[in-house]
Amino acid sequence: MPRLTTRQESSRLLTQAFQISLFIENVEAMNDGMDWSSESSDSAEGGQSMEESESDVDEWEDIKAGYQLLPLSQLTLSVLQNLHSSRFLEERRHIPRTQEQLKLTLSVYKQQFPDLFKSFLRIQPTTFDALLLTIQNNSVFHNQSQNEQIAVDRQLAVALYRFGHFGNAASLTKVACWAGMGYGTVNLCTRRVIAAICDELVGAGFMSWPTAQEIEEAKLWVERLTCTAWRNGWPMVDGTLVPLFARPGFYGNSWYDRKSNYSMNVQVISLPNLRIIDYGVGLPGSQHDAAAWKETRIPQAYNELLGPDEWVWGDSAYPLQRWCQAPYKK
Structure with missing residues (x-):
């Protein structure tokens, strides 16, 4: 669960205590009423006088009046009201600051x-x-x-x-x-x-799909450094893990990656000049790159983004597809 502040945790515990104590008091009140009825009937059968029963009740009323007993639920509710009557649990300190x-x-x-x-x-x-x-x-x-x-x-x-x-x-x-x-x-x-x-x-101003001229420049770069047959593989994809400061509150274990960190899986698609043209972010670090890759834009719309004979280069973590080429796995 998400982390709670001290006030939230105290309020939660006091609310539970109030509900439990109120339930117990109601149950006891019902039992006392039933016992009082049975005792009345027994006293009537045994010949006990009504004057004795009334004296017992008066004695109990005197005890309650002398000690001013309050139900536990009212005490708990009073503490809960005091908790929410002030914005700060502790006295505020003035901390000198400068800009x-x-x-x-x-x-x-x-x-x-x-x-x-x-x-x-x-x-x-x-x-x-x-x-x-x-x-x-x-x-x-x-x-x-x-x-x-x-x-x-x-x-x-x-x-x-x-x-x-x-x-x-x-x-x-x-x-x-x-x-x-x-x-x-x-x-x-x-x-x-x-x-x-x-x-x-x-986001549209920072990142956009490359123009036809930019794609051609990327193809020429690939052809110059490799061979003509590989020129249509102009974009590249790779995944990285972004460490998180702490274990997330929801489904924290799913964010635990193979490097023993809590992290987020980020997929980055770029041109040969390292310009990022697309990305996928949000999946936990325990997700494999192949699974995270499926959630990005290219696998879902490769027919619209890539030409008939174009593909994306990936490492061995990515699946072999007509539009995604990775090293052959042994």
Whole structure:
């Protein structure tokens, strides 16, 4: 199951305790009512006076009034209400933060020290500018609120900083202190950048199927380095495993790969010049490349994407097909 916060876990346990205690109290109340009826009938048969029964009831009422007994379900419900009456379980601490490091990265480091800029955001300044130009007009960065959003370049820098670090360095605490932002703001910036990058229009701008001229150039490259008979095999496919930070909450074991890591299987189709023209992502790392390959675009529409005598080159993990050539298996 997905990981729960301390508040969520406490709320879940208290809710279960309330339900169980309420059920037990109702059962006991029903049993007490039945016992009281049987005792009344027995006392009537045995000659016990009604005055004695009423005195016992009055004595029990006095005990309850003196001790002010509360059912366990009400006590549990009171604790549950207190839990949800406050936003924070612990007293908030004021942590001094500054945005100077973020500003320094986007100004001085970007212009004068590109190596330092790359060490923080893991991409070159020119690549950062190109990515910013592509996503800055996305609707996710614009709203009708009176409060303006943080500048898009800062949001992109925060997301890239998280993407480029691992372990404790990618934690909300470290990223928030580096960027001078709140924890929620860091998460919000990351989500917006991911939404903008995954937009269909952005993807179409980044990646497109090669033109007839580009395909011919790829064929000439293959022919020059191999032979004329192989020139129609102009695209290449290969799979890679992208390690995950932690075991996923849903079906975690299926993400455990042959290299003893939790990972995601990614299929990459490229030209000889290493330009990526298609990809497949989302399957767990335990999936074989041949199975992951079937979920990509080419196996499902090879008649539309490839010519009659064209094929894709793959390694021994891929099946031999008319449109997919791999080394012969022994």
